[in-house]
Amino acid sequence: MxxxxxxxxxxxxxxxxxxxxxxxxxxxxxxxxxxxxxxxxxxxxxxxxxxxxxxxxxxxxxxxxxxxxxxxxxxxxxxxxxxxxxxxxxxxxxxxxxxxxxxxxxxxxxxxxxxxxxxxxxxxxxxxxxxxxxxxxxxxxxxxxxxxxxxxxxxxxxxxxxxxxxxxxKIYTCVIPRDLHYIRERARRRGDKSVSAFAAFLGKALNIVPVIFGQGAEGKPVVKTRNFDMAVEKVMNYAVARVEAGLLTPYVSLSCGLAWTEIEDLPGLNRLRDACESNGVELLLSQMGITSAIYVGPGSICLALAAEPHTFNDFQ
Missing domain, CATH: 3.40.50.10170 (Rossmann fold)
Known part of the structure; x- marks a missing residue:
């Protein structure tokens, strides 16, 4: 078969x-x-x-x-x-x-x-x-x-x-949108009101970069940072700690709406690589596809893993 x-x-x-x-x-x-x-x-x-x-x-x-x-x-x-x-x-x-x-x-x-x-x-x-x-x-x-x-x-x-x-x-995802205004505009055209105009304004005016975390597509902001690198560090800290605590499948999936040279410079990426290698986990690192990048905006990042019930702050 x-x-x-x-x-x-x-x-x-x-x-x-x-x-x-x-x-x-x-x-x-x-x-x-x-x-x-x-x-x-x-x-x-x-x-x-x-x-x-x-x-x-x-x-x-x-x-x-x-x-x-x-x-x-x-x-x-x-x-x-x-x-x-x-x-x-x-x-x-x-x-x-x-x-x-x-x-x-x-x-x-x-x-x-x-x-x-x-x-x-x-x-x-x-x-x-x-x-x-x-x-x-x-x-x-x-x-x-x-x-x-x-x-x-x-x-x-x-x-x-x-x-x-x-x-x-059992899958948990972290999304770091690079531009909240971009996401709001794309969502508005689809009739999706999950990102408010106020949140988009804050993100643009104050350079706030959120980490959206949850099961599947139903995520909510759990951290608001002042720049993209800080948000990436938070997500990498979470992923490393979660890998060391144990996963339900030996994979971590990470897609990035960036050029490959920018991906390799992401803060904490090598720590995640080391943690995965030490724990028998395969890191599925990819460049975000055209469809994904249009949806969430270029420059954004999405990480996923499967684990027992937990919160993002449990692994910070």
């Missing part, structure tokens, strides 16, 4: 890790200054976007989910013909249309897959499940890495689905 894992372009993972594990990335459409781009998590294209400055302020940028019809065609061509069981993990459905469109596409695929499968010379039934990851960015990447680990254990499809759906509630 060949099991395939599908994620969308909001899922941040190192390119080499995704390629090694044959991870299929469902594209997202990015529209920047009226020009349409397809985000397939190509590292070269992502780097080009960072260097061009197209993701920064002054540019009109938004993302658009593939339609159910587009997803159906991809599933029929790339998934039905290659796998016997497929798990599709989408960015949290509370922030995107991708889950709904993928679920609609799955229902259509399950009703019509036989002919495509026969033409590809694959015997037997095909089954599929679309799962709301309840995560964003690095959190979605962490869930994908853990799911791949479960797949390697050759669990039954029902056991695999159950493990994934229960595990996602």
């Amino acid at each position: 060949r099991v395939g894992l599908i994620v969308d372009s909001a899922c941040d993972l190192p390119y080499d890790f995704a390629r090694k594990h044959d991870l299929f990335v469902l594209p997202v459409t990015a529209i920047i200054d009226g020009q349409t781009y397809t985000d397939k998590h190509c590292p070269v294209r992502t780097q080009e976007f960072y260097q061009s400055g197209l993701l920064g302020k002054g540019h009109e940028a938004e993302t658009k989910a593939y339609t159910a019809e587009q997803i159906h065609d991809l599933f029929m061509e790339k998934i039905v013909t290659e796998f016997d069981v497929a798990i599709c993990e989408t960015v949290t459905k509370s922030r995107s249309q991708i889950f709904q469109n993928a679920a609609e596409a799955m229902n259509s695929v399950m009703a019509h897959y036989e002919e495509a499968r026969k033409a590809a010379g694959r015997d037997g039934k095909f089954s599929m499940r679309v799962i709301d990851s309840k995560q964003i960015f690095a959190g979605q990447g962490l869930l994908a890495a853990h799911t791949l680990k479960l797949i390697e254990q050759k669990l039954s499809k029902n056991a695999l689905r159950h493990e994934v759906e229960t595990f996602t509630d």
